[in-house]
Amino acid sequence: xxxxxxxxxxxxxxxxxxxxxxxxxxxxxxxxxxxxxxxxxxxxxxxxxxxxxxxxxxxxxxxxxxxxxxxxxxxxxxxxxxxxxxxxxxxxxxxxxxxxxxxxxxxxxxxxxxxxxxxxxxxxxxxxxxxxxxxxxxxxxxxxxxxxxxxxxxxxxxxxxxxxxxxxxxxxxxxxxxxxxxxxxx
Amino acid sequence: xxxxxxxxxxxxxxxxxxxxxxxxxxxxxxxxxxxxxxxxxxxxxxxxxxxxxxxxxxxxxxxxxxxxxxxxxxxxxxxxxxxxxxxxxxxxxxxxxxxxxxxxxxxxxxxxxxxxxxxxxxxxx
Numbered sequence: 001x002x003x004x005x006x007x008x009x010x011x012x013x014x015x016x017x018x019x020x021x022x023x024x025x026x027x028x029x030x031x032x033x034x035x036x037x038x039x040x041x042x043x044x045x046x047x048x049x050x051x052x053x054x055x056x057x058x059x060x061x062x063x064x065x066x067x068x069x070x071x072x073x074x075x076x077x078x079x080x081x082x083x084x085x086x087x088x089x090x091x092x093x094x095x096x097x098x099x100x101x102x103x104x105x106x107x108x109x110x111x112x113x114x115x116x117x118x119x120x121x122x123x124x125x126x127x128x129x130x131x132x133x134x135x136x137x138x139x140x141x142x143x144x145x146x147x148x149x150x151x152x153x154x155x156x157x158x159x160x161x162x163x164x165x166x167x168x169x170x171x172x173x174x175x176x177x178x179x180x181x182x183x184x185x186x
Numbered sequence: 187x188x189x190x191x192x193x194x195x196x197x198x199x200x201x202x203x204x205x206x207x208x209x210x211x212x213x214x215x216x217x218x219x220x221x222x223x224x225x226x227x228x229x230x231x232x233x234x235x236x237x238x239x240x241x242x243x244x245x246x247x248x249x250x251x252x253x254x255x256x257x258x259x260x261x262x263x264x265x266x267x268x269x270x271x272x273x274x275x276x277x278x279x280x281x282x283x284x285x286x287x288x289x290x291x292x293x294x295x296x297x298x299x300x301x302x303x304x305x306x307x308x309x310x311x
Binding site for chain 1: 194197198199200204205207230232233234236237239240241242244245249250252253254256257
């Protein structure tokens, strides 16, 4: 499976942010190009819906444009942007209530044609439904540590917990997923 | 005790060493190849494979363009159109005004205010 980590080269991000602070549209487009892929995957796995994820990522990039002049490179751009995205997702959950969806609704739109594609889409939909059923913080911990492969220190800082609490969130989340998988078999 | 910790790490971080905290890599290396350790990792790997089944598709190019478009500076087309429309309406207004004055042969008060009585006389109204 493809790696989900953000593009490296923090120095380039800092240069681009300095240019964005001067309202340089080209630098902004470059920043979007570098970070859109991972940020969309991250948000889609957190909120579960592609359309919602696209809206949230668009809002996040708009905040980058509006707030670049106040940005101070104390942390990597990607770390700061993770926080922006994560906070937007939490606001989204608060506004909409806990996400719940039936498995049938979790199947993607548009028709894969072959049996293998259909089976793959169904497997993906089950994972999406299982993750959506987890408490938000457990889901966020799994998305950050498993899919995004962030370090424990970074994921813990993003979630505002210590590394021991992060480990507990991960263990409880994965235990719930195992239970979901067992129930699926019966 | 160490095997208990190994199991706790597998339950939290999964079966792959690179996802474990760096400080636990030695523990991973110590137990991964033992029968007990391998059984624990196999169990954790089932959850890993389950998670891997959700592949998120790449963003559409249209999304990147839409985001960039939001901040792209707009051409001063609005001002240009406004200036053109204003000039055109002024010219048309003057033309209609002159035509009406010529038709009834007299200069009304508005025309005199606009052009002045001298101007009106000079052009033979």
